[in-house]
Amino acid sequence: MRKTTLLLALGAGALAVLLSSCTNGGEEPTTSTTAVPVTSPALPVLVSDTKDSSNCIACHTDQESLVALAVEPVEETLNEGEG
Amino acid sequence: MPQVEAWAKVFLGDDEFLASTHGSVGCIECHGGTELTEDMDSAHVGMTRDPIASGACAFCHTDTTATQLDSLHMSLAGYYKVLEARSTPELSEPLQEAVDNHCTSCHASCGQCHVSVPETAGGGLLADHTFKEIPPMNTTCTACHGSRISDEYKGKNTMADGTALPADVHFNPGGMACIDCHDEAEIHGDVTAQNNESMYSGEPNVACTDCHPIDDLLGSNDQHTQFHLTYLTCQVCHSVDYKNCYSCHVQQNEEGVPYYTTEPSEMHFFIGFNPLRSEDRPEAYAVLRHVPVDPESFGYYGEDLLPNFDNVPTWKFATPHNIQTHTPQNASCDSCHGNADVFLTEDKVAAEELAANKSVIISKIPSSK
Numbered sequence: 001m002r003k004t005t006l007l008l009a010l011g012a013g014a015l016a017v018l019l020s021s022c023t024n025g026g027e028e029p030t031t032s033t034t035a036v037p038v039t040s041p042a043l044p045v046l047v048s049d050t051k052d053s054s055n056c057i058a059c060h061t062d063q064e065s066l067v068a069l070a071v072e073p074v075e076e077t078l079n080e081g082e083g
Numbered sequence: 084m085p086q087v088e089a090w091a092k093v094f095l096g097d098d099e100f101l102a103s104t105h106g107s108v109g110c111i112e113c114h115g116g117t118e119l120t121e122d123m124d125s126a127h128v129g130m131t132r133d134p135i136a137s138g139a140c141a142f143c144h145t146d147t148t149a150t151q152l153d154s155l156h157m158s159l160a161g162y163y164k165v166l167e168a169r170s171t172p173e174l175s176e177p178l179q180e181a182v183d184n185h186c187t188s189c190h191a192s193c194g195q196c197h198v199s200v201p202e203t204a205g206g207g208l209l210a211d212h213t214f215k216e217i218p219p220m221n222t223t224c225t226a227c228h229g230s231r232i233s234d235e236y237k238g239k240n241t242m243a244d245g246t247a248l249p250a251d252v253h254f255n256p257g258g259m260a261c262i263d264c265h266d267e268a269e270i271h272g273d274v275t276a277q278n279n280e281s282m283y284s285g286e287p288n289v290a291c292t293d294c295h296p297i298d299d300l301l302g303s304n305d306q307h308t309q310f311h312l313t314y315l316t317c318q319v320c321h322s323v324d325y326k327n328c329y330s331c332h333v334q335q336n337e338e339g340v341p342y343y344t345t346e347p348s349e350m351h352f353f354i355g356f357n358p359l360r361s362e363d364r365p366e367a368y369a370v371l372r373h374v375p376v377d378p379e380s381f382g383y384y385g386e387d388l389l390p391n392f393d394n395v396p397t398w399k400f401a402t403p404h405n406i407q408t409h410t411p412q413n414a415s416c417d418s419c420h421g422n423a424d425v426f427l428t429e430d431k432v433a434a435e436e437l438a439a440n441k442s443v444i445i446s447k448i449p450s451s452k
Contacts, residue, residue, distance in 0.1 A: 070089035080344040
């Protein structure tokens with residue numbers, strides 16, 4: 001009987017320690033994040049030295065500016081006959 | 084090709100491209116140029132309109148770009164092969180100058196098909212820089228392959244008397260685009276090294292029998308005999324008149340602007356001996372097309388630059404893209420047998436080109452049945 005009581009006491013103690021570690025000191029559990037970004041080796045991503053293209057995009061999406069700035073090439077066809 | 088205004092050629096349009104995978108890469112990553120400046124000229128310093136495959140595209144499209152550099156679209160190897168045959172190594176320098184000035188503008192980089200209209204056809208973005216996995220046939224393929232292939236395939240050719248020639252049955256009513264026969268591997272050079280030597284080197288990349296197996300054809304009509312199917316290319320019976328070109332001369336004006344002149348093309352259909360007969364192309368008879376080369380084509384760049392002109396026929400193996408089920412030469416046995424009009428006989432070859440073409444000229448017309 002004494003032996004059984006001792007085993008029950010030890011089991012209860014172990015359970016208490018286990019539950020204590022899971023509750024993180026009584027705070028709400030949070031979602032853990034990994035510090036290492038995960039990227040698929042099959043999908044390389046250009047990120048290392050990306051240059052700032054914002055000015056290129058700003059101009060090349062502005063129809064009014066392009067119309068004003070674009071220069072029509074001088075068409076001088078010297079060719080005679082079918083190519 | 085319709086004219087496109089200069090601004091429209093470089094207009095990125097709405098958000099479709101910028102929201103795409105390619106759009107997220109950033110302009111300078113592929114095109115170069117200078118960041119963080121609002122001055123147009125400064126921004127374009129170091130910029131290239133047409134990024135090379137090995138730089139911009141190879142990062143993701145490794146397999147395709149690895150072979151593309153060897154493809155005929157990029158290397159123009161076929162031109163070099165025939166020039167080497169007609170010339171000598173000592174004359175390579177002036178010939179190379181001529182090739183650089185007049186031929187290399189036809190290179191097709193990745194972007195010249197998948198992003199823009201090819202530069203030689205006027206250039207300009209296809210669809211606001213959106214990448215087209217399958218380039219649109221009319222603004223890319225036939226924009227370059229226009230005078231002969233496009234006109235034949237779409238039925239735009241007329242005979243000297245004004246008679247219109249029909250479109251290839253694969254186009255109308257077939258509705259087939261170039262890519263339906265000329266697959267990605269062929270266009271990107273992902274074929275054998277021999278296939279990358281010239282258009283007709285090695286085993287055919289495209290064969291009629293890929294879709295029309297010999298076993299199905301054999302005996303399907305009176306003319307699909309074992310002999311005909313073995314010794315004639317399909318075009319011998321199923322092609323009609325096609326364009327032949329003559330006397331191309333390249334030169335530069337006083338300002339150094341390169342240009343060419345050719346004689347007007349002529350519509351003819353001629354059967355001759357197959358100049359490429361081999362294990363890969365075993366047919367004895369083929370359709371022949373005159374190419375615009377002339378002994379003095381490169382005369383502006385030096386005297387007698389093609390001293391071995393006669394090494395290669397000027398009437399070349401051809402696969403006109405104007406296939407018809409019923410043609411004048413397959414109307415009856417006598418439409419071909421005994422009919423000298425459809426064969427390349429000596430009288431149809433210019434005197435100064437007889438030596439070059441002696442291997443393809445038909446001296447004995449197949450007899451009447």
